[in-house]
Every structure is written in structure tokens, then in C-alpha cells.
Amino acid sequence: MEQSKKELSIDAKTQYKVPFGTVSITDEARKLIDDALDRKMVTRGKYVAEFERQFASLFDAKHGIAVSSGTDADALSLAVLYDYGAQRGDEIIIPALTFIATGNAVLQAGFNPVFVDVKRKTLNIDVDKIEAAITDKTRAIMPVHLMGKPADMDPIMALAKKYNLYVIEDTAEAHGAEYKGKPAGRIGHMAAYSLYAAHIVTTIEGGIVITDDDAMAEALRSLRNHGIVNKFEFKRIGFSAKMNEIEAAVGIGNVAIFQQILEKRRRNLLYLIEKFEKYDSFFITITEGEEEKIGPHAFSVILKEGLKFTKDQFVEYLDQKGVDSRNLFYSIPTQCPSYAFLGHSLGDFSEAEYCADHGFHVGIHQDIELEQLDYFVGVVEQFIQEKG
Numbered sequence: 001m002e003q004s005k006k007e008l009s010i011d012a013k014t015q016y017k018v019p020f021g022t023v024s025i026t027d028e029a030r031k032l033i034d035d036a037l038d039r040k041m042v043t044r045g046k047y048v049a050e051f052e053r054q055f056a057s058l059f060d061a062k063h064g065i066a067v068s069s070g071t072d073a074d075a076l077s078l079a080v081l082y083d084y085g086a087q088r089g090d091e092i093i094i095p096a097l098t099f100i101a102t103g104n105a106v107l108q109a110g111f112n113p114v115f116v117d118v119k120r121k122t123l124n125i126d127v128d129k130i131e132a133a134i135t136d137k138t139r140a141i142m143p144v145h146l147m148g149k150p151a152d153m154d155p156i157m158a159l160a161k162k163y164n165l166y167v168i169e170d171t172a173e174a175h176g177a178e179y180k181g182k183p184a185g186r187i188g189h190m191a192a193y194s195l196y197a198a199h200i201v202t203t204i205e206g207g208i209v210i211t212d213d214d215a216m217a218e219a220l221r222s223l224r225n226h227g228i229v230n231k232f233e234f235k236r237i238g239f240s241a242k243m244n245e246i247e248a249a250v251g252i253g254n255v256a257i258f259q260q261i262l263e264k265r266r267r268n269l270l271y272l273i274e275k276f277e278k279y280d281s282f283f284i285t286i287t288e289g290e291e292e293k294i295g296p297h298a299f300s301v302i303l304k305e306g307l308k309f310t311k312d313q314f315v316e317y318l319d320q321k322g323v324d325s326r327n328l329f330y331s332i333p334t335q336c337p338s339y340a341f342l343g344h345s346l347g348d349f350s351e352a353e354y355c356a357d358h359g360f361h362v363g364i365h366q367d368i369e370l371e372q373l374d375y376f377v378g379v380v381e382q383f384i385q386e387k388g
């Protein structure tokens with residue numbers, strides 16, 4: 001194809017023509033960083049408080065509690081449940097296919113993860129399989145809005161109500177996503193976001209939890225600082241998970257351009273969804289339903305069954321042509337060796353395993369231009385011509 005022959009510049013840092021990730025550090029952020037350094041006020045201070053306020057107000061939430069990572073945001077919001085009668089060893093329902101952090105956070109908080117398979121088409125937890133996983137030890141459901149596509153929250157909230165469970169949304173990858181007119185992250189009791197460099201709002205490393213609940217917010221503030229309640233009185237088993245002023249300054253810079261980043265990523269996502277329609281017999285890609293808005297993390301591609309080529313051949317070809325990609329995560333309980341202790345066997349989470357074995361994702365971030373997407377599609381076309 002014409003576009004694929006066009007010469008694109010190579011990213012100096014990654015050596016890729018279509019690099020996977022980026023990070024926006026604005027001039028405003030640089031000024032705030034300089035100010036914090038000049039004043040030698042670099043641990044948690046006014047910029048962290050300001051970032052929390054600004055991030056929460058993006059989604060009209062009452063509280064934002066900034067922490068060190070998205071994994072901490074997940075773990076601390078789960079640990080809040082000890083204030084609500086949860087016991088160590090209780091169960092938290094999570095999808096089998098997600099970034100491993102979701103599973104790790106459950107264990108770090110002292111709970112046991114109970115995995116539920118996902119749907120290949122949506123990448124998200126299969127809501128029809130949740131009820132069978134609920135036991136008298138279940139305390140919460142933690143749906144993940146993978147790749148920025150909202151999980152099907154209505155049935156999840158209905159189950160939570162029926163069984164008296166908490167819902168914590170892992171919104172790490174879904175800043176700005178919407179489900180039936182509501183922001184993802186505003187449907188459950190708390191929502192945990194990653195602010196790692198790959199995400200729409202970033203603090204480089206970092207995380208934040210949002211909630212409207214005053215008591216939950218207070219517990220989160222205590223948990224991020226070793227369970228502190230008063231000066232040097234420690235009431236909870238806490239974490240050391242504080243954000244610093246430099247990270248918060250980067251975050252404030254990103255909040256100011258949140259809509260711009262979101263719109264650019266959405267433009268890129270919708271462009272690729274349309275371009276991939278012609279490859280419908282080869283691939284399942286992420287799609288946007290009528291009642292949702294994706295807050296794009298990346299563009300996922302899953303090979304359909306019975307093709308003449310494998311995912312590894314395809315990804316290798318893309319890599320050689322300068323298109324960077326990542327695997328579409330793994331089925332945590334059956335494909336991640338550190339979870340073997342749970343005793344599951346390959347085949348128990350067949351949809352998640354299929355996505356992992358046949359899927360990958362490529363960057364559609366704010367520094368990617370349409371000519372790079374055309375180049376990517378051109379490489380796909382060449383591959384299909386040669387191997388399809």
C-alpha cells in the first residue's frame with residue numbers, strides 16, 4: 001500500500017516508527033516542579049492536595065486520594081474494606097484477564113482473588129459468570145475496564161446489591177471512559193486509577209482513588225501513610241504509598257490537557273476501528289458500543305480461529321517493520337506461574353487464555369499521528385497479502 005512505503009521518522013528513544021507509549025510533561029508542570037525544588041518542599045504538600053482536587057473534579061467526585069501507583073490504588077481501596085467487616089482471607093472477584101497488578105493488589109491487601117473469565121469480544125469480565133463465583137466469603141467485585149472499554153456495570157451493581165458486596169472499579173486504563181452516560185469510576189463505591197506514564201493522566205509513576213464517601217476517603221488517607229490516624233498513632237495495617245510534589249506537578253500539567261489527550265486518543269482509536277473493519281474475517285478488535293465511550297488505553301487485536309498465520313508471526317512482522325506492540329496480558333490464574341498455588345488448570349479460563357494466546361495491543365497515544373496509523377495499517381495489509 002502507498003502509505004506503508006512512506007518513510008516515517010524513527011522514534012529516537014524506542015527505535016520504533018509506531019512507538020507504544022508516551023508521556024506529556026507540560027510547561028506548567030515544569031514550572032511547578034522548579035517551584036517545589038526551589039522551596040525544597042518535595043514530599044507530600046500543596047501540589048499533591050491540588051492534584052487530588054483537580055483529578056477528582058474531572059469526574060465530579062468528592063474525594064481524590066493520591067498514592068504511589070495504580071497497584072497501591074487497587075490495594076488500598078481493598079484494604080478499606082477491613083473498616084467494613086472484611087477479614088483477612090476473604091474473597092474478591094476479579095477478571096482472569098487483566099494486568100497482573102489487579103491480582104497482586106488483592107493478595108497484597110490480604111484477600112484471596114477469585115477469578116472469573118472474560119468475554120473475548122469486550123475483554124471484560126463476563127457478567128453472566130460472576131454469580132457462580134460468589135461465596136459467603138466474597139466481599140467485593142473489582143471489575144477492570146480493560147483497554148479503556150467500560151465493563152458492563154449495571155449487572156455488576158445489581159449483583160453487589162443482591163449479595164451486599166462492595167464494588168471497586170479498576171479504572172487504571174480507562175480515564176475518561178463512560179458507561180451509559182456516567183464516567184467509568186463513578187459507578188462503584190471507589191475507583192482506582194493508575195497514573196503510570198502510559199495513561200491519559202500521568203504523574204510518571206502514581207495512582208489515585210476517587211470516592212464520594214467521606215469515611216472511605218479518610219481510611220484511604222490513613223492507609224497510604226502506614227495506617228496513621230493522629231500524629232504517630234497507627235490504627236490500621238497500612239502501606240507506605242504516598243505521592244510526592246514532583247509527581248503531583250506532572251499530574252496537574254496533565255489534568256489541564258486531559259480533554260485534548262482524550263480526544264486525540266479517541267480520534268486514533270476510532271480511526272483504527274474503522275480501518276480494521278475490512279479485516280473482520282481475520283481479527284477481533286476493540287469496538288465501541290452505543291451506550292459507552294471508550295477512554296482509550298491502546299488498540300487491541302485478537303486473531304480469529306483457523307488463520308494461516310500465528311500471532312507470533314504477525315507480531316514479529318510488525319516489529320521488524322517498526323510497529324511496537326505488547327501482549328494482551330495473560331490469564332492470571334492459569335498463565336502466570338506465580339498464581340499456580342491457587343490450583344487452577346489450563347482451560348479453566350478459556351476466553352482469557354484465548355485472548356492472551358491470540359491477542360496483542362498497539363499504542364494509539366496522543367503523540368501518534370494519522371500517518372503513523374496509516375503506516376501500521378499498511379504493514380497489516382502487506383502481511384495479509386503475503387500470509388493471509
Ligand SMILES: Cc1ncc(COP(=O)(O)O)c(C=O)c1O
Nearest residue numbers: 069070071099101172194195196
Ligand atoms: C488494569 C490495571 N490495573 C492496575 C494497574 C497498576 O498500575 P501501576 O502500574 O501504576 O501500579 C495497571 C497498570 O497500568 C493496569 O493496567
